[in-house]
Amino acid sequence: MSEISETTGGVVWQSSPPGSIYDYIRVASFSLGPDGRVDQWSRRAADLFGVDAREARGKDPVEVFMPAELRESGHRQVKEVLDGREWTGLVPFRIPGQAGPPGQDRPHGVAELYVMPTETETGERAALCIVVDVRALRRIETDLAASQAIFGQSPFGFLLFGTDLTVRRANQRFAAVFGGDADDHRGRSVHDYLAKPEADRMTAALRRVLETGESVTDLRITGAAPGARIRRHWSINLYRVHGGSGRPIGVAGLGIDVTRRQSAAREAASARRNLALLNEAGARIGNSLDLEATARELLDVAVPGFCDLASVDLYQGLLTGDEAPPGRWGSSHDVGYGAGSAELRRVAFASAVSDTPLRTDEGHGPAGDGGAPVPIEVGAVHRYPFNSPTAGALRTGRVRTVPGGEGDLVHSTLAVPMVAHDTVVGLVQFSRTKGSEPFGDRDRALAVELAARAAVCIDNARLYRREHERALILQRSLLPPGDPEAAGLDIACRYLPGTDATEVGGDWFDVIELPGHRTALVIGDVMGRGLRAAVAMGELRTAVRTLAQLDLEPAEVLSHLDEIARGLGAPIGAQQSRAHKNRGPELSEVYLATCVYAVYDPVTRRCTFANAGHLPPVLVEPGEEALLLDVPPGMPLGVGGEPFEEVEVELPEGSLLALYTDGLVESRDHPLDEGLSAFRRALADRARPLEDVCDRVLTTLDTGHGEDDIALLMARIQGLPAEAVGDWRLPREPRSVGRARELARGQLTAWGLDALVDTVELLVSELVTNALRYGEGEIRLRLLRDRTLVCEVWDAGLVQPRRRRAKDTDEGGRGLQLVGLLSASWGSRRTPRGKTVWFELALPDGGPTAEPTVDQLLSMF
Numbered sequence: 001m002s003e004i005s006e007t008t009g010g011v012v013w014q015s016s017p018p019g020s021i022y023d024y025i026r027v028a029s030f031s032l033g034p035d036g037r038v039d040q041w042s043r044r045a046a047d048l049f050g051v052d053a054r055e056a057r058g059k060d061p062v063e064v065f066m067p068a069e070l071r072e073s074g075h076r077q078v079k080e081v082l083d084g085r086e087w088t089g090l091v092p093f094r095i096p097g098q099a100g101p102p103g104q105d106r107p108h109g110v111a112e113l114y115v116m117p118t119e120t121e122t123g124e125r126a127a128l129c130i131v132v133d134v135r136a137l138r139r140i141e142t143d144l145a146a147s148q149a150i151f152g153q154s155p156f157g158f159l160l161f162g163t164d165l166t167v168r169r170a171n172q173r174f175a176a177v178f179g180g181d182a183d184d185h186r187g188r189s190v191h192d193y194l195a196k197p198e199a200d201r202m203t204a205a206l207r208r209v210l211e212t213g214e215s216v217t218d219l220r221i222t223g224a225a226p227g228a229r230i231r232r233h234w235s236i237n238l239y240r241v242h243g244g245s246g247r248p249i250g251v252a253g254l255g256i257d258v259t260r261r262q263s264a265a266r267e268a269a270s271a272r273r274n275l276a277l278l279n280e281a282g283a284r285i286g287n288s289l290d291l292e293a294t295a296r297e298l299l300d301v302a303v304p305g306f307c308d309l310a311s312v313d314l315y316q317g318l319l320t321g322d323e324a325p326p327g328r329w330g331s332s333h334d335v336g337y338g339a340g341s342a343e344l345r346r347v348a349f350a351s352a353v354s355d356t357p358l359r360t361d362e363g364h365g366p367a368g369d370g371g372a373p374v375p376i377e378v379g380a381v382h383r384y385p386f387n388s389p390t391a392g393a394l395r396t397g398r399v400r401t402v403p404g405g406e407g408d409l410v411h412s413t414l415a416v417p418m419v420a421h422d423t424v425v426g427l428v429q430f431s432r433t434k435g436s437e438p439f440g441d442r443d444r445a446l447a448v449e450l451a452a453r454a455a456v457c458i459d460n461a462r463l464y465r466r467e468h469e470r471a472l473i474l475q476r477s478l479l480p481p482g483d484p485e486a487a488g489l490d491i492a493c494r495y496l497p498g499t500d501a502t503e504v505g506g507d508w509f510d511v512i513e514l515p516g517h518r519t520a521l522v523i524g525d526v527m528g529r530g531l532r533a534a535v536a537m538g539e540l541r542t543a544v545r546t547l548a549q550l551d552l553e554p555a556e557v558l559s560h561l562d563e564i565a566r567g568l569g570a571p572i573g574a575q576q577s578r579a580h581k582n583r584g585p586e587l588s589e590v591y592l593a594t595c596v597y598a599v600y601d602p603v604t605r606r607c608t609f610a611n612a613g614h615l616p617p618v619l620v621e622p623g624e625e626a627l628l629l630d631v632p633p634g635m636p637l638g639v640g641g642e643p644f645e646e647v648e649v650e651l652p653e654g655s656l657l658a659l660y661t662d663g664l665v666e667s668r669d670h671p672l673d674e675g676l677s678a679f680r681r682a683l684a685d686r687a688r689p690l691e692d693v694c695d696r697v698l699t700t701l702d703t704g705h706g707e708d709d710i711a712l713l714m715a716r717i718q719g720l721p722a723e724a725v726g727d728w729r730l731p732r733e734p735r736s737v738g739r740a741r742e743l744a745r746g747q748l749t750a751w752g753l754d755a756l757v758d759t760v761e762l763l764v765s766e767l768v769t770n771a772l773r774y775g776e777g778e779i780r781l782r783l784l785r786d787r788t789l790v791c792e793v794w795d796a797g798l799v800q801p802r803r804r805r806a807k808d809t810d811e812g813g814r815g816l817q818l819v820g821l822l823s824a825s826w827g828s829r830r831t832p833r834g835k836t837v838w839f840e841l842a843l844p845d846g847g848p849t850a851e852p853t854v855d856q857l858l859s860m861f
Contacts, residue, residue: 025140026133034124036060036078048111048133049093061129065093077115081127087115090134110134157234157255160241165189165206168250177257179226194223205238209251215239220258233262267442274446277305281450286457289464291319295348298428298454304352306446307430309410312418312454313344314426316381318462321469342394343383344426346376353409353433390415394427399444402429409433416447418455425455425462471534472497484511486519487786488602490716492690494698496663497709506533506593507661507709508541512548515827515838516792517602517720517784520548523659523713524595524614527636536568536591540637544597551829554597554610555644558637562612565591565638592638596631596659600651603784605719607657608648612637615665618680619649620656626680651717656693658683658715663708670702690716726783732772740768740781744791747783755844756789759822766815767793767837770801777834788824789841796834 028045030038037060041053049056049065056064062074070092081087091113112132120126157174159167170185178185178193190206191199198221205216219236237254285297295312302310376382384391389400393415402413413431417424428451432439439447484491491511506526514520522544526537543564547557568591594614600607609617609629613636620626632645651657658679665675682700683693694714703710726747730736741761748757764781770793771779777796784790801816819826823839 026136028131030056030061030129030131031118032061032078032082032127032129034082034120034126036082039126045131048131067092078127081115081117082125084117084125086117087113089113112137154254157257159185159253159255161206161210161251161253163210163248163250165203165210165251174255177225194221198223202236205236206251206253209238209240210248213240213248220262221255230259232257232259234258270442273305274442277301277446278449278453280305281453285454286460289461291458291461291465292347294454294457294461295426296350298450299348299350302430302450303350306443306450307414308353308433308436309351309431310349310429311346311376312348312426312428313382314347314418314458315424316343316345318425318458319345319347321466343381345381346378347426349378390427390429393417394424397424399448401439404431404434411436412438414439414444414447416451418451418458420452420455420459423459425458428454467531471531474531474534474538485787486511486513486600486715487517487784488605488717488719489519489600490690490718492694492714494694494712495710496698496703506537507663507711508537509659509711509713510541510544511713512545514548514599515551515790515829515840516836517786517788517790519600519602520544521598521600521657521659521713521715522548522595523661523711524593524637525661525709525711526591526593528591536565536593539568540565540593540595544595551827553646554599554608555646557597558595558610558612558634558644561593561595562635562637562640562644565593566640568638592636594636598657598659600715600717602718602720602786603725604650605653605717606648606650608646610634610644610646612644613639615660615662615676618658618660618683619651620658620683621652622654626658626683628676628680653717653719655717656683656690656714657717659713661709661711663710664697664701664703664712667702667708675701690714720784720786724785726781728781730768730779730781732777732779734772736779737765737768737772740764740779743781744783751785753785753789753844756841759841760789760791763819763822763839764791764793766819767791767839770815770837771795771797774799774801775834785843787843789843790838791841792836792838794831794834794836798830798835800828800830800835801837 026044026048028048029042030045031040033039037058038056039058041051041056043053045056046052051064062071062078066074074091077087077089089112090110093109093111112134114130114132116128116130118126118128154171154173157177158171159174160169162168167185167188170182172182175182175185189199190202193199194202202219202221205219208214209216216236216238219238221234221236222231223234224231235256235258237256238251240248241250241252243249281298281301284301286294287297288294291314295314298312299310384394389402393400394417397417397419399417400415402415404410404412410431411434413429416428416430418426418428428447430439430447484493493509493511495507495509506524506528508522508524508526510520510522512520512522522541524537524540524544526533526540528536540561543561544557547560552560593612595612596609596614596617597612598607598609598617609631611631612634614633616628616631616633618626619629629647629649631647634644635642660679662672665679666672667675670678678701679697682697685693685696688696694712697712698710726743728740728743730739741764744760744764745757748754748760768779768781775795775797780792780794782792782794784792816826819839824842826837826839828835828837
């Protein structure tokens with residue numbers, strides 16, 4: 001660009017600063033005198049030929065610059081010029097600064113020479129010579145051709161911006177996109193093509209490139225061509241352009257349409273995002289067996305990665321354990337709002353744009369009154385109108401798109417039924433707000449996949465909850481109902497099932513009344529979880545009660561239980577075969593259990609323990625710290641091959657005995673030793689009521705982990721007082737029968753039980769008579785008074801009495817029938833030194849005593 005220096009007579013004189021055309025072509029001048037020698041030499045000539053002016057003046061140019069073989073013709077041309085003729089032609093010259101091969105002249109260049117005749121002040125003829133380097137011209141021609149080819153024939157849009165950031169030149173490709181001819185775009189700015197935000201960003205990039213010279217590559221610009229609705233994406237590359245002198249003259253921009261590439265990248269990114277969401281869903285959904293927690297996990301994955309807000313509705317019947325199939329629609333006579341859709345409960349809601357539920361559903365006015373939709377709070381029970389898209393999705397099991405209302409924040413919602421095993425269990429709604437992309441086909445497929453995964457987890461949780469509840473009901477039904485009572489014991493018990501996240505275990509306890517006011521205390525734990533463990537526990541508990549009625553010793557009871565446990569998982573018929581002892585796991589299941597069986601006698605306050613791999617009982621004596629009883633643990637039930645040992649312990653009056661399962665004292669966070677120590681410390685305050693002691697133990701210990709069932713059985717020792725026991729020994733002679741009646745009558749009179757005297761005298765007479773006739777050794781008579789009256793007759797004979805029906809002609813044989821008729825219960829048991837025959841009578845309650853009927857008496861004959 002030229003700068004104006006002076007104007008004279010209408011003529012404008014300009015000086016060309018750096019950046020003119022002479023920066024690209026090499027032009028020099030010199031003059032010849034009348035003698036044909038150089039008299040003036042310009043600086044450009046010195047640069048072109050490499051000869052200083054002092055050296056060139058006065059020299060013959062032909063001799064100095066031309067090759068030897070051309071000097072003769074050169075001299076002729078100089079002579080003609082000095083004769084007044086102009087001459088133009090190509091003249092070779094030696095290139096300065098470059099040495100040729102050895103023995104040869106310097107390399108030659110070619111210059112275009114224009115010689116014009118002139119006259120000196122004296123009128124003599126001279127010449128002015130103008131020289132142009134032909135090599136530079138050829139380079140410019142080549143560069144221009146290449147530039148024109150690249151600029152004009154490029155398949156990409158090309159712009160050249162000046163230093164004022166306006167378009168200096170545009171190629172035809174750019175004009176084809178934005179309309180008009182290439183020359184029509186001269187002088188325009190980026191604001192003529194782009195929206196203001198994008199134009200400002202492009203202008204800033206142009207200015208930065210022009211000022212710093214740092215190129216910009218892959219600048220993403222979004223816009224639309226004139227008359228086109230589709231927004232296009234361009235990748236712009238910018239670099240600064242310099243003149244021949246190195247001065248910046250503008251910025252060149254190359255634009256590539258990457259709309260398809262952008263769409264492909266967006267689809268690929270969407271596919272990667274969807275895959276990542278599915279991977280995250282697989283890792284996060286279904287980690288628990290809780291219905292509500294699974295629904296929340298689904299929303300944690302979907303919001304905000306997939307949508308802006310979402311909600312989950314599950315059928316109310318599914319949550320309440322109703323066995324009716326989900327999705328059952330009501331009859332046409334239903335009057336509740338929802339117009340026939342089943343009740344649902346909103347179990348989860350998540351939003352990335354608001355903390356409160358938004359109106360994303362249709363027709364939530366009460367009773368389907370068509371009123372304005374209202375938000376549904378989490379936990380609310382509701383119904384969708386029958387003709388709404390959401391109800392249609394539940395009915396058909398297919399995704400429905402729900403458009404947002406005018407003025408709503410939400411512009412579209414996907415109502416996706418949650419289908420598991422061909423059953424609809426609920427509905428999940430994914431919503432996007434204005435400003436987010438609408439849901440596409442890929443999004444619909446992803447929504448269905450997310451809902452299906454969550455539905456399977458929810459259905460599994462439902463099935464697990466149902467089995468858990470059934471197992472819990474079964475287990476509770478097998479535990480002692482209410483508060484157990486026992487003679488000489490104050491009993492309290494607790495049972496805590498595991499949480500819904502863990503299956504029901506096989507913990508159980510029992511309190512069994514035995515003859516002679518004795519009590520069997522049992523606690524056990526079947527290894528394993530679930531319904532099978534609960535059933536196995538029920539079978540073992542039933543077996544324990546049956547064996548206890550046989551009045552066996554604790555070690556014998558556990559031995560029989562071990563055989564029963566080993567036969568629980570055996571195939572039918574294998575219980576009688578010894579071959580099943582070595583059966584493989586494919587033929588049967590292995591049931592193992594631990595158990596403590598204890599028998600307490602309130603008369604002697606002695607307790608006999610036998611242990612099958614269970615934790616030892618804890619005893620707290622008055623004024624002492626809690627201690628673990630040293631009971632040999634033995635092998636668990638079901639292992640077999642090892643006998644069980646018994647330990648007899650005398651329990652002081654007022655002491656506290658505790659039986660428990662491992663769930664009380666062991667968890668992942670607390671080792672067994674720590675749990676046992678904490679349990680013993682919690683039992684320190686034994687003077688409190690027993691129920692309070694139980695509550696304190698459960699409160700103090702870590703019983704909220706829910707990892708396992710917890711069973712706790714506690715008993716405070718309260719032996720029978722001496723005045724409640726009558727104990728006599730009778731010689732083996734006939735008069736002992738009368739003596740027994742007298743002793744019984746006297747004891748009952750002292751106890752104030754006159755109403756039972758006649759019955760007891762008759763029954764005692766029968767039992768003592770049988771001991772004399774069929775027994776051996778000394779006879780012992782014992783009366784025990786607690787909640788009932790128990791009479792026991794002891795002898796050294798081993799033959800057990802057997803009740804039988806006497807023939808009509810028999811004079812005897814009806815004694816035991818009479819005992820069974822008049823007593824509440826009777827029986828016999830073996831003792832270490834013989835046997836004991838006993839009967840039990842209820843204490844009178846002040847009313848008339850029931851007498852046997854005539855038919856009952858005649859039934860003995």
